[in-house]
Amino acid sequence: MPPPLYIAMRFIGYRKKAILLSLTGVILGVAFYICAQAQTQGFERFFIKGALGTSGAIVIGNRFQTLHTDILDRGAPGMLSIGHEKPRKFYEGINDPERIMRVVNEFSNVATCAPVLEGSAALATDFRQEVFRVQGIDLTLHLKASTLREQIVNGSIEDFQVKPFGLILGYELADKMRTRVGHDVGLIGLDGEHRTFRVCAVFQTGNLFIDEKYGYVHLKAAQSLLQRPYGVSHLMVKLRDPSRAPALATHLEQLLQHRARSWQDRERGSLQIFNLIRISAAITVSTIILLAGFGIFNILTLMVMDKVREIAVLRSMGYRRADISAIFLWQGFLVALIGSLLGCVLGAALTYGVSQIPVDIKGFLSTKRFLVHWSGTDYLTATAIAFVAIFLASYFPSRRAARLAPVDILRGSGQ
Amino acid sequence: MSMNATASVSSADVPLQCNDIQRYLGEAESRVHVLRGVSLQLQSGCVHAIVGPSGCGKSSLLYVMGLLDRPDGGRITLGSEAVEGLTDDQVSRRRNEHIGFVFQFHFLMHEFTAQENVMIPMRRLGRLNTREMQERAAMLLEMVGLGDKVRRNSQHLSGGEQQRVAIARSLANDPRVLLADEPTGNLDTANSERVFHLLTELVRRQRKALLLVTHNPQVAEASDWIHEMKDGQLIACTAGRLR
Numbered sequence: 001m002p003p004p005l006y007i008a009m010r011f012i013g014y015r016k017k018a019i020l021l022s023l024t025g026v027i028l029g030v031a032f033y034i035c036a037q038a039q040t041q042g043f044e045r046f047f048i049k050g051a052l053g054t055s056g057a058i059v060i061g062n063r064f065q066t067l068h069t070d071i072l073d074r075g076a077p078g079m080l081s082i083g084h085e086k087p088r089k090f091y092e093g094i095n096d097p098e099r100i101m102r103v104v105n106e107f108s109n110v111a112t113c114a115p116v117l118e119g120s121a122a123l124a125t126d127f128r129q130e131v132f133r134v135q136g137i138d139l140t141l142h143l144k145a146s147t148l149r150e151q152i153v154n155g156s157i158e159d160f161q162v163k164p165f166g167l168i169l170g171y172e173l174a175d176k177m178r179t180r181v182g183h184d185v186g187l188i189g190l191d192g193e194h195r196t197f198r199v200c201a202v203f204q205t206g207n208l209f210i211d212e213k214y215g216y217v218h219l220k221a222a223q224s225l226l227q228r229p230y231g232v233s234h235l236m237v238k239l240r241d242p243s244r245a246p247a248l249a250t251h252l253e254q255l256l257q258h259r260a261r262s263w264q265d266r267e268r269g270s271l272q273i274f275n276l277i278r279i280s281a282a283i284t285v286s287t288i289i290l291l292a293g294f295g296i297f298n299i300l301t302l303m304v305m306d307k308v309r310e311i312a313v314l315r316s317m318g319y320r321r322a323d324i325s326a327i328f329l330w331q332g333f334l335v336a337l338i339g340s341l342l343g344c345v346l347g348a349a350l351t352y353g354v355s356q357i358p359v360d361i362k363g364f365l366s367t368k369r370f371l372v373h374w375s376g377t378d379y380l381t382a383t384a385i386a387f388v389a390i391f392l393a394s395y396f397p398s399r400r401a402a403r404l405a406p407v408d409i410l411r412g413s414g415q
Numbered sequence: 416m417s418m419n420a421t422a423s424v425s426s427a428d429v430p431l432q433c434n435d436i437q438r439y440l441g442e443a444e445s446r447v448h449v450l451r452g453v454s455l456q457l458q459s460g461c462v463h464a465i466v467g468p469s470g471c472g473k474s475s476l477l478y479v480m481g482l483l484d485r486p487d488g489g490r491i492t493l494g495s496e497a498v499e500g501l502t503d504d505q506v507s508r509r510r511n512e513h514i515g516f517v518f519q520f521h522f523l524m525h526e527f528t529a530q531e532n533v534m535i536p537m538r539r540l541g542r543l544n545t546r547e548m549q550e551r552a553a554m555l556l557e558m559v560g561l562g563d564k565v566r567r568n569s570q571h572l573s574g575g576e577q578q579r580v581a582i583a584r585s586l587a588n589d590p591r592v593l594l595a596d597e598p599t600g601n602l603d604t605a606n607s608e609r610v611f612h613l614l615t616e617l618v619r620r621q622r623k624a625l626l627l628v629t630h631n632p633q634v635a636e637a638s639d640w641i642h643e644m645k646d647g648q649l650i651a652c653t654a655g656r657l658r
Contacts, residue, residue, distance in 0.1 A: 003538040010526035313522040316483055317536040317584075318511020320504050407484040410518065410596075411474065 004323045007314075008330035011303065018299050023339050025292025026386050030343025032288060033382040035350040036281040041378070042355075042371035044274040050205045051263050053147030056113070056236030057245040059266065060100065060252060061259045063091045090259070093117075095231045100256055104237060109248055111238040114141035117219060118233040119226035123169075124186035124194070127178040133214050134187065136222020136232075145238040148203060148216070155181035155201030165221055167197040171204035172212035187217070189225035197221075286385050293389035296335055300328050300397035304404075311401055312409035325402035332394025339390075340383040347382065430494055430513070430591035430624050432456040433480055437488030438647075440475070449475045450486065451647040457592060457624035462615055464627045464635040464655065467644035473628040474596055476644070480626060481594045482510045494591070511539050515585030517595040517614075521577040523569040529556055529580045530565045536587040555583040559613055575606030582613060586621075593618070593625045599634060611637065 012019060094100055097115045104113050117136035122129055139161055143149055149157055153171060160166040167185065169177075179185055183199045197217065204211055223229050239245055245262035253260040264271065304311070311324055355372040438450035449472045457463055457480075465473045478484040480491065482498060491498045493509055501509065515536075523532050533552035537543055543551065553565050559579040564572060569580060578598065585593055595614065599607035611634055618625045627638065635641050638655040 003535070003541075006538060007524075007535070010524070013526065309520075309522055310524055313516075313518070313524075314535070315507070316481070316510065316516040316518075318507050318509075318514075318539050318588075320507045322504070323539070407478045410478070410483075 002326070002330075003319070004326035005330045008327045008334065011307070011327060012331045012334055014303055014306075015299055018295070019335065022292050022295035022299060023335055025288060025295060026335060026339025026390065027343040027346060029285060029289030029292055030340055030382040030386050031346035031350055033282065033285040033385065034344065034347025034378050035354060036285050037278065037378040037381075038347075038351040038372040038374065039354060039370065040274065040278040040281055041373035041375060044271070044278070045373045046206065046371045047267070047270060047274065048263070049147070050207050050210075051267050052238075052242055053151065054205055054207070054210055055263070055266070056145055057239040057242040057263050058237040058249045058252065059234050059261050060094065060104065060113075060237060060256065061234040061261070062093060063095065063258050065089045065091070065257070093228070093231050093233045094235060094258060097232045097235060100235060100258065103256065104235065104252065107248065107252075109239050109241055109244055111240050112141065112144040113235050113237040114138055114145035115219065115232040116142075116234050116236055117222045117226060117228060117231075119190075119222070119228070121190075121225055122188040123173070123177060123215065124188060125177045125179045125183070129188075130173075130177065132173055134222060134225065135214060135216050136219040136226070137216050138219050142216075142236075145236050151203040151205050152201050153204045155199070157201060160200035160216075163198055163200055164218060165195065165197045166200040166218065168201045168203055168216040169199055170211040170214045171202050172208060173215060174199065174202045176212065187225055190227045195221075195225065282381075286389075289382075289386050289389050292339070292386075293393040295393075296332060296390055297393035297397065300331065300394055301400070303331075304328065304397045304401045307401075308404060308409045311404050312406035315404075315406035316410075321402040324404075325398040328398035328401055329391070329394050332390045332398075333387075336387045336390040340386045343382065343386065344379050347379070428459045429456045430459055431480060431492070431626075433476075433486075433489060433491045435489040436476070436479055436486045436491070438472075438475055438479055438484070438486050449647050450479065452489070453644075453647070453649055454489075455480070455626075455642065455649065457626055458639075459591070459624050460618060460622045461639040462618050462625045462627060462637075462655075463640045463642060464629055464638035465642045465644055466629060466632075466635045469630075471644045472647040473644055475647075477594050477596050477626060477628050481514050481516060481592075482506045483516075511536060512588055513591050515587070515590040515593045517578075517581055517585050517593065517598045519597040519600040521569075521574075521581040523577055523580055523584075525568070525570045528566050528568055529561060529572065529576075529583075532569055532580055533584045533587055536584060540588050542588075552583070552587070555586055556580065558586075559583045574601065575603075575609065578606070578610055579613065582610065582617075586617065589621075591623060593623055595625065595627045597628055597630065599629070599631060607631070607634075 101113050101115070104110055115138055119134060120131055121134045123132050143157070160168055169179070174180060177185070179199055181199050181202060184196050185199060186194045187197050188194050217225065239248065242263065246264050249260040249262040249265065314324060351372050351374070354370050357370045358368065359370055360368060432455065434454045436450050436453040440447050440449050453476055465476065467473055475484070479486050482491070493513055498506060498509065524535070527535070530549060530552045533555055534548045537548045537551065553562070556562055556565050559582055561576060561579055561583070564576065569577060572580065593614070598614065599610050614625060615637070617623060627634070629635050636655055641653045641655050642649050643651040
């Protein structure tokens with residue numbers, strides 16, 4: 001054991017109450033940081049999972065045509081303008097989804113993609129009639145590209161698979177329409193024709209908007225219902241690494257001349273809110289650690305003042321300035337180490353406790369319990385904050401101790 | 416002894432010496448010339464006492480010779496090595512290895528037992544393992560008559576006992592030189608005599624050089640050499656009773 005650490009371990013017992021108070025501050029700071037981050041990230045991850053599972057990492061939609069003026073465009077007499085890109089002209093949907101899917105599937109990051117034909121239709125039950133968003137899907141591809149199977153809360157996908165006029169409804173929509181699995185309902189498309197569909201399953205994403213407004217039918221049925229026998233509205237693309245979606249979306253857009261939007265772009269507003277909440281929580285909770293660090297600073301500063309004789313004697317025994325400094329830095333390190341370890345344990349316990357709290361949230365997100373995300377990064381970040389704060393708190397007293405001139409202290413000792 | 420009195424002493428018997436030491440303290444108008452060309456050789460196996468009125472530079476000389484303070488002029492030689500060019504870390508290493516200090520106040524660390532206090536210089540030197548350090552510390556405490564109080568917390572020892580622990584601590588790394596700044600100044604007569612006797616015995620048996628700053632005439636008289644200081648200068652060197 002290095003001699004300064006040996007001495008630090010004894011000195012740390014000096015002013016026990018004050019050091020325990022600061023240690024408690026570090027423990028609580030680390031624990032609260034971990035728990036707060038687990039909560040904010042829990043809700044964020046849940047939201048992202050829903051967004052990815054429902055619409056994919058990238059949505060490829062409307063075809064566009066880039067319009068250019070001539071390179072040199074003569075305007076008024078004597079005026080010359082240089083050619084530039086005009087606003088794009090959009091054409092609704094994708095006319096040749098097979099070709100686009102073939103190209104998209106060539107990219108190594110693409111896990112799979114699925115066509116979706118989306119439009120509005122009226123849903124009629126014995127109870128009422130309401131317009132909703134219907135999505136025509138290729139079930140096999142859709143199950144690979146989405147988390148639809150996990151979202152089913154009633155009925156079965158297999159039942160839907162074998163029924164050409166099967167229907168999967170959002171949980172809130174089914175509830176609102178007072179219908180359930182096994183019921184026959186009417187769908188009225190653009191042609192005004194009434195078609196009978198069987199409710200085969202009910203899904204719940206946790207996003208109230210989707211659960212209240214959406215339903216799925218087979219692609220062929222949607223083409224008939226929405227009077228679009230060819231083409232689809234968009235392709236949903238599932239990626240192996242969704243974090244790389246923005247770059248791939250930009251590339252696909254240029255390559256395919258179709259609008260391509262990453263999930264980060266689509267959900268930018270919500271993600272920014274989550275990010276702000278996370279940063280705000282981190283700053284607030286880090287304050288506790290910083291206050292604990294300030295406490296350590298006070299304790300060590302007082303200790304340096306009280307231990308000047310011991311410091312002088314250690315120097316007379318051959319201890320170097322670096323050794324004296326290390327005695328105080330080691331004390332900070334020990335507080336940070338113990339505080340972080342206990343803080344991580346308490347943080348994990350608090351996170352678990354919070355995850356067991358029953359809640360009933362509906363709206364932007366729907367959940368019946370507190371959502372938490374277990375992330376090692378949060379534990380490492382909290383530990384790093386504690387170590388940096390306490391290192392700074394110990395550094396200045398330690399430097400002061402190292403700079404003390406032993407002779408001045410010994411002369412002032414009444415000798 | 417003073418340089419002129421020791422011309423015939425071989426360098427092997429002089430573990431520490433200083434030549435023409437100059438030292439100023441304070442700044443600007445309050446600057447004081449505390450050591451004015453002091454030269455001194457410490458001889459192995461001898462007790463050197465420095466006496467003189469308060470403020471004459473006794474302690475300043477002790478700190479300079481103990482490498483705790485750097486002189487403004489002159490030369491200090493530890494064994495055969497001049498210490499002027501050494502870095503602070505190198506000087507600390509020499510101090511740890513070759514010099515033992517005893518102060519008027521014991522300056523023991525209350526967080527440690529007597530044995531652990533004695534082990535602190537050994538830990539810095541790093542030559543012995545923990546068990547060897549414990550054995551040596553116990554042996555040194557036995558030597559100063561505290562064999563039965565090895566594991567006692569230093570706070571729970573009497574003043575005389577604490578000073579004897581401090582002496583044991585100064586011997587931890589078997590230094591060639593002991594520097595004592597009024598080691599008996601804070602003790603009653605009985606303890607004072609005991610501590611001085613202990614120090615002189617160590618010097619004799621272990622051939623160490625002891626430089627002792629004292630105001631106590633009996634202690635000074637009982638030394639080998641008495642160096643009298645006045646106004647930052649050594650003005651006389653006489654043989655003591657031991658000689």
